[in-house]
Amino acid sequence: MSKTKNGKQKLSRRKFLKTAGMASGAAAVCLFAKPAPGAKAAAAKHQPLGPGQVEVRLDVNGKVHVLKLEPRVTLVEALRERLNLTGTKRTCDHGECGACTVLLDGRAVCSCMTLAVNAQGKKIITIEGLAQGKLLARLQKAFVEHDALQCGFCTPGMIMSLKALLDQHPRATPAQIRAAIAGNYCRCGALPNILKAASAVARG
Amino acid sequence: MYPTGRAGKAARSPQEKEIKKKKLKAKVGLSQNPQVVEIEVPESELPVWDLDAKLKIVGKGVPRIEGPEKVTGQAKYTLDYTPVDLPGLLYAKVLRSPYAHARVESIDASRAAALPGVKAVVLIAKGSGFDASNALLDVVSDGPALEPQDREVIAEGEEVAVVAAESEAIAEDALELIEVKYVRLPHVVDYEEARRPEAPRVHKEASSNVVPGDPQTAGDIEKGFKEADVIIERTLRVPVLLHNSAEPHAAVAKWEGKKLTVWASTQGVNGFREDLAKAFKLDKADVRVITQHMGGGFGSKFGMQNYGGLAALMARRAGAPVKLAYDRHEENQAAGNRPNATMWIKLGAKKDGRLTALHCRAYGTAGVGRDASVTGMMATVYKCPNLRLEDSDVYTNAGMGMPMRAPGYPQGSFAIESAMDELALELKMDPLELRRKNFVDLPLLALEEMYQVGAEKIGWSRRGELGPKPGSPLRRGMGMGTAVWGNGAGPPAASRVTIAPDGSVESAMAVQDLGVGTRTLVAMVTAEELGVPLEAVKVSIGDTSLELIGPDSGGSVTALSIAPAIRLAAAAARHQLFQKVAPALGAKPEDLVCDDGKISARGRPGQALTWKEAAAKLGAPVSGHGERLPNVAPYGDLPLWGVQFAEVEVDTETGLVRVVKVVAVHEAGRVINRTTFESQVQGGVIMGLGYALLERRTMDKTEGRVINPNLEDYKMIGPEELPEIETVIVEPITPANNVGGKGIGEPCTVPTAAAVSNAVAHALGIRVYELPLSPDRILDALAAKKEA
Numbered sequence: 001m002s003k004t005k006n007g008k009q010k011l012s013r014r015k016f017l018k019t020a021g022m023a024s025g026a027a028a029v030c031l032f033a034k035p036a037p038g039a040k041a042a043a044a045k046h047q048p049l050g051p052g053q054v055e056v057r058l059d060v061n062g063k064v065h066v067l068k069l070e071p072r073v074t075l076v077e078a079l080r081e082r083l084n085l086t087g088t089k090r091t092c093d094h095g096e097c098g099a100c101t102v103l104l105d106g107r108a109v110c111s112c113m114t115l116a117v118n119a120q121g122k123k124i125i126t127i128e129g130l131a132q133g134k135l136l137a138r139l140q141k142a143f144v145e146h147d148a149l150q151c152g153f154c155t156p157g158m159i160m161s162l163k164a165l166l167d168q169h170p171r172a173t174p175a176q177i178r179a180a181i182a183g184n185y186c187r188c189g190a191l192p193n194i195l196k197a198a199s200a201v202a203r204g
Numbered sequence: 205m206y207p208t209g210r211a212g213k214a215a216r217s218p219q220e221k222e223i224k225k226k227k228l229k230a231k232v233g234l235s236q237n238p239q240v241v242e243i244e245v246p247e248s249e250l251p252v253w254d255l256d257a258k259l260k261i262v263g264k265g266v267p268r269i270e271g272p273e274k275v276t277g278q279a280k281y282t283l284d285y286t287p288v289d290l291p292g293l294l295y296a297k298v299l300r301s302p303y304a305h306a307r308v309e310s311i312d313a314s315r316a317a318a319l320p321g322v323k324a325v326v327l328i329a330k331g332s333g334f335d336a337s338n339a340l341l342d343v344v345s346d347g348p349a350l351e352p353q354d355r356e357v358i359a360e361g362e363e364v365a366v367v368a369a370e371s372e373a374i375a376e377d378a379l380e381l382i383e384v385k386y387v388r389l390p391h392v393v394d395y396e397e398a399r400r401p402e403a404p405r406v407h408k409e410a411s412s413n414v415v416p417g418d419p420q421t422a423g424d425i426e427k428g429f430k431e432a433d434v435i436i437e438r439t440l441r442v443p444v445l446l447h448n449s450a451e452p453h454a455a456v457a458k459w460e461g462k463k464l465t466v467w468a469s470t471q472g473v474n475g476f477r478e479d480l481a482k483a484f485k486l487d488k489a490d491v492r493v494i495t496q497h498m499g500g501g502f503g504s505k506f507g508m509q510n511y512g513g514l515a516a517l518m519a520r521r522a523g524a525p526v527k528l529a530y531d532r533h534e535e536n537q538a539a540g541n542r543p544n545a546t547m548w549i550k551l552g553a554k555k556d557g558r559l560t561a562l563h564c565r566a567y568g569t570a571g572v573g574r575d576a577s578v579t580g581m582m583a584t585v586y587k588c589p590n591l592r593l594e595d596s597d598v599y600t601n602a603g604m605g606m607p608m609r610a611p612g613y614p615q616g617s618f619a620i621e622s623a624m625d626e627l628a629l630e631l632k633m634d635p636l637e638l639r640r641k642n643f644v645d646l647p648l649l650a651l652e653e654m655y656q657v658g659a660e661k662i663g664w665s666r667r668g669e670l671g672p673k674p675g676s677p678l679r680r681g682m683g684m685g686t687a688v689w690g691n692g693a694g695p696p697a698a699s700r701v702t703i704a705p706d707g708s709v710e711s712a713m714a715v716q717d718l719g720v721g722t723r724t725l726v727a728m729v730t731a732e733e734l735g736v737p738l739e740a741v742k743v744s745i746g747d748t749s750l751e752l753i754g755p756d757s758g759g760s761v762t763a764l765s766i767a768p769a770i771r772l773a774a775a776a777a778r779h780q781l782f783q784k785v786a787p788a789l790g791a792k793p794e795d796l797v798c799d800d801g802k803i804s805a806r807g808r809p810g811q812a813l814t815w816k817e818a819a820a821k822l823g824a825p826v827s828g829h830g831e832r833l834p835n836v837a838p839y840g841d842l843p844l845w846g847v848q849f850a851e852v853e854v855d856t857e858t859g860l861v862r863v864v865k866v867v868a869v870h871e872a873g874r875v876i877n878r879t880t881f882e883s884q885v886q887g888g889v890i891m892g893l894g895y896a897l898l899e900r901r902t903m904d905k906t907e908g909r910v911i912n913p914n915l916e917d918y919k920m921i922g923p924e925e926l927p928e929i930e931t932v933i934v935e936p937i938t939p940a941n942n943v944g945g946k947g948i949g950e951p952c953t954v955p956t957a958a959a960v961s962n963a964v965a966h967a968l969g970i971r972v973y974e975l976p977l978s979p980d981r982i983l984d985a986l987a988a989k990k991e992a
Contacts, residue, residue, distance in 0.1 A: 086284035087277015091450050092532040096915035127277035144271035147879045151719025152274030153450035153499030178923035187450050189887025
């Protein structure tokens with residue numbers, strides 16, 4: 001970590017992403033993955049992205065959006081600040097709180113730890129994509145009925161983490177339910193009712 | 205600033221003298237032990253919802269009405285305003301000091317200002333440690349401030365400059381281009397070190413880092429200890445905690461000429477507005493503060509603070525709406541914390557358990573700010589004739605402390621309840637029995653009932669059998685603690701209930717819902733008083749433009765400050781409706797009743813109008829206005845009580861404490877919504893468990909920095925640590941107000957850590973005198989016992 005002129009010692013996450021985004025080139029390249037055989041040749045074919053804006057296509061809740069974004073823009077920023085899908089929350093921006101959880105091809109991911117460019121070609125489901133009109137999904141209904149929310153700020157992330165679990169394991173055990181939301185924090189203390197709501201759905 | 209029970213009382217302004225009074229009877233207390241009391245109330249007051257009241261909605265468990273909005277992501281929080289909602293919205297970011305103490309020699313922001321997309325830059329050009337946001341706003345300059353005047357930063361995270369730009373990324377890039385030359389100065393972040401005379405002075409103008417408060421005394425402390433047969437004397441410590449509300453401090457400001465609108469994540473739209481009007485020298489009527497949904501505050505979000513002031517300032521400078529939201533690090537460096545404490549406590553008692561004297565000398569740090577007092581609860585929780593309670597604040601070069609859920613009480617509870625348990629051990633008395641010997645003398649006290657039900661639910665009679673399990677390193681124990689909190693609910697609060705000719709009802713008040721269920725409570729009380737279904741009521745809150753004053757939400761005052769006013773407003777609106785429809789029913793307005801949405805004359809239910817038919821006769825909407833009337837003496841001054849029991853299992857090989865079960869018994873007079881009441885109690889317990897086992901802010905003494913300002917290294921209770929929590933409601937109705945209730949937000953977090961700590965001491969036969977009860981401390985204590 002270098003010391004900047006103003007003495008700020010933390011390496012700016014955004015600066016890191018900016019650099020990484022430029023170096024990683026193709027959108028699908030995982031930043032820390034061991035290069036696969038032939039990756040060098042493949043990388044040579046691709047032009048680095050950015051640092052200026054690039055076209056990004058995002059398939060969110062079944063609708064394709066075409067945006068102009070810098071490659072360093074995270075998925076949560078694109079969803080919230082550009083698409084106004086603010087149900088996905090951001091409280092830590094470091095993958096510590098789970099409030100920004102969305103589904104990427106059915107898998108629960110922190111959208112603050114995912115670059116928007118890397119979410120291209122995948123089906124993104126956010127909290128706004130669960131209910132059909134005024135008809136709440138079962139998990140959403142169970143959250144309301146069991147009062148599994150207080151301030152409600154962690155709620156979308158909780159629901160998305162649990163949805164990923166219950167889609168895979170419709171009869172999830174209490175232990176699986178606890179593990180699924182171990183990365184989601186709730187400061188109001190709605191946890192007992194969150195577990196109740198999820199268990200009610202898992203019991204069918 | 206913070207309406208705790210203590211401050212709340214002083215803030216009330218009874219206008220009883222001018223008001224004509226009437227006498228009412230009310231059947232109050234517990235249903236199994238009712239008492240009929242005669243009270244004197246203003247003529248306009250409604251009868252108390254007492255034990256004879258037949259209520260259909262109030263007292264039931266109702267899921268919160270904004271639930272569907274919150275589970276679908278539709279609920280709009282301050283953080284959620286985007287350029288789509290407010291075209292041209294800019295993002296502000298704050299450059300903060302990386303040092304705990306430094307002189308700022310120069311700030312040059314010319315490169316930042318020249319960055320494309322940057323719309324405004326301001327520098328903080330003089331002063332230090334801004335505890336009043338006005339002071340901060342008075343010392344900004346457009347820079348570059350190559351020769352700042354007397355500019356010193358006295359805590360990590362203190363504001364140095366602010367940028368507003370087209371995106372958050374550009375604003376952050378701009379912060380990196382601001383060149384600040386700091387000259388580091390000696391700092392002190394450890395409060396024990398800060399007390400020494402040779403320690404660096406945190407505030408230049410203060411003669412010392414230690415600021416003693418006024419001691420609270422009663423009786424004769426020396427005589428009290430002379431009379432004691434047993435004396436316990438201990439020193440206990442608790443750490444600094446971080447609020448970590450899910451939604452950070454955030455404000456969105458928009459100017460239209462001289463009119464200012466701010467969306468704010470705040471616990472008080474009214475207090476926030478007053479601060480803005482003062483800081484920007486505006487007419488209050490020209491300032492509007494909106495808080496529809498907010499992601500928790502826990503005491504850290506009162507008033508405009510620097511985030512609100514700077515958002516409005518940057519919006520004015522940039523000529524565009526501005527959003528300023530702290531990130532998690534800022535939140536935990538510079539947006540508040542719960543002060544720590546070292547508490548020396550000395551407790552004396554007779555052989556039969558009656559307390560004779562209590563002396564506590566405590567000090568703690570609220571960083572560069574004030575009020576680390578912890579002895580508040582000690583004077584009220586048990587009866588003790590001779591008291592001396594001394595608090596002092598210690599300044600350190602760290603972020604300013606703020607009130608945090610029952611400020612001072614969980615700290616004090618850990619000290620007094622630990623001492624009580626040690627006293628019980630010394631007297632060979634059951635800890636519960638010792639508490640029973642020391643009940644305070646107050647009317648309508650239901651503590652005995654609460655102790656009984658709690659003891660039964662936890663299985664207190666099994667306590668003697670707990671201890672080591674054969675062939676296992678695990679040991680079980682049980683402990684308890686009493687909760688107390690002053691009742692601060694009271695005027696002012698104003699409500700308006702409107703009935704429209706289409707039958708719809710609107711209930712309005714400028715109060716905010718922090719996530720505790722206020723919105724639902726407003727609907728329930730309105731529907732109950734009118735006699736209509738809950739769904740018929742639309743609630744309008746969280747907006748100062750309603751011009752209906754409500755309390756800032758702190759000190760457990762919200763529900764019972766507002767509910768009695770809402771009842772009065774609903775009754776006034778209903779009266780107008782009855783006047784219109786009485787002729788159609790061939791009755792006098794005062795003989796009409798509304799039940800289940802049907803209006804009829806008393807005793808003639810056959811001839812009725814539906815609510816809709818009745819409202820249709822209105823022609824135009826009618827509104828009723830209700831003002832919160834003063835509390836009825838002496839009942840308004842009675843505290844809120846609770847008791848919590850914990851059973852724990854301690855692994856003597858790993859030092860890990862597992863809480864098996866908590867029973868939380870609480871009273872708040874009449875409970876309005878059982879569902880949200882229980883949820884809040886669970887939340888208080890969970891926060892208390894974090895206090896007991898995990899939470900502590902850690903600082904690097906050499907660098908003067910918070911080293912865990914994040915959610916990874918600052919540990920909180922998650923699903924894996926969660927015990928079974930059983931909440932029990934005991935409901936002694938109070939005649940203090942027309943609803944018969946008190947509050948619940950704070951008492952439910954007061955005794956949890958003490959109960960857990962007492963259970964751990966019971967399990968191990970030794971006591972750890974410092975929170976959190978982390979494995980290393982448990983193992984150290986076990987090792988020390990072995991050596992002894």
